[in-house]
Each structure stands twice: as C-alpha cells, then as structure tokens.
Amino acid sequence: MDDFLRVPGTKLRFGLDPIIGLLPGIGDVTSAIISAVAFVHAARSGVPKILLARMGMNILINELVGIIPGLGDAFSFWFKSNVRNYELLRRYSAAPAGSRRGDWIFVIAVLSLLFVIVCAGLIVTALVLEGIGRFLLHR
Numbered sequence: 001m002d003d004f005l006r007v008p009g010t011k012l013r014f015g016l017d018p019i020i021g022l023l024p025g026i027g028d029v030t031s032a033i034i035s036a037v038a039f040v041h042a043a044r045s046g047v048p049k050i051l052l053a054r055m056g057m058n059i060l061i062n063e064l065v066g067i068i069p070g071l072g073d074a075f076s077f078w079f080k081s082n083v084r085n086y087e088l089l090r091r092y093s094a095a096p097a098g099s100r101r102g103d104w105i106f107v108i109a110v111l112s113l114l115f116v117i118v119c120a121g122l123i124v125t126a127l128v129l130e131g132i133g134r135f136l137l138h139r
Contacts, residue, residue: 028063028066028067028072028118028121028122028125029118029121029122031062031063031066031076032059032063032114032117032118034082035059035062035063035081035082035085035114036059036111036114038055038082038085039052039055039056039059039085039107039110039111040107040111042055042085042089043103043104043107046103047089047092047103048092048103049102049103049106051088051089051092052103052106052107052110053106053110054088055085055088055089056110056113056114058079058081058084058085058088059081059085059114060110060113060114060117061079061081062075062076062079062081063114063117063118063121064117065079066121067117067120067121067124067125069128
C-alpha cells in the first residue's frame with residue numbers, strides 16, 4: 001500500500017494509499033480497512049501488546065491526519081504507516097511469542113477506536129460535500 005510505485009529517476013516510492021486517499025471518504029475507509037486487516041493478522045500471529053500498540057498508533061496517526069483533505073494525502077505519502085508496521089513485524093519475527101486474552105482485548109479496543117475515527121472522517125466528508133453541493137446549487 002505504501003511502496004508500490006517509484007517515481008522514475010528518483011528513489012521516491014509511493015503506493016496506493018495516497019492515491020486511494022484522494023477519493024473523499026472512500027479512500028480513507030479503504031486504507032483503514034486494509035491496515036486493520038494487517039493489524040488483526042499480526043494479533044493472530046501472537047505479536048506482543050507493545051508491538052500492537054505501536055502498529056495501532058501508526059494506523060491511527062495516518063487515519064487522523066488522512067481526514068484532512070490534501071494534507072492527509074501528502075502526509076500519507078511521507079508517513080507510510082503500512083511500511084512502518086511491516087518493519088516492526090519483520091524485526092519482531094526473530095523471536096515470536098504467543099498471544100493472550102489481554103492481547104485480544106487490546107486489539108478489540110484499538111480496532112474500535114479506529115472504527116470511531118473512520119466513522120468521524122466519513123461524517124466530516126459527508127458534511128463537507130453537502131456544504132459544497134449547497135454552495136454550488138445556490139449560485
């Protein structure tokens with residue numbers, strides 16, 4: 001999602017996340033769902049809570065800033081939360097440990113917070129689009 005394409009003649013890489021993010025509301029939701037799937041997979045693999053916390057924060061930061069039109073897409077291009085999470089998992093894979101009930105409670109809490117943030121983003125997007133529509137119709 002973050003390093004799929006390379007700008008020709010440079011070392012700059014970007015992925016589908018900032019491109020999908022250009023679609024108001026839908027892009028942020030799609031990005032959040034894909035990140036959440038990777039997060040759940042990490043939890044199922046027995047990743048420790050502290051690593052899940054770091055992964056969750058990367059996703060939440062990306063989604064919170066991603067709500068802001070334009071700036072969120074530029075931030076996503078730079079921040080690359082999925083690449084950060086992949087690197088966390090790659091470093092952890094050398095010494096895996098099993099998950100516990102507390103880990104699942106934590107995962108559910110983080111996913112719930114992510115869900116609330118995504119819903120808030122959709123509501124803000126709908127209100128902005130409605131405002132733009134009213135402005136254009138009353139001209």
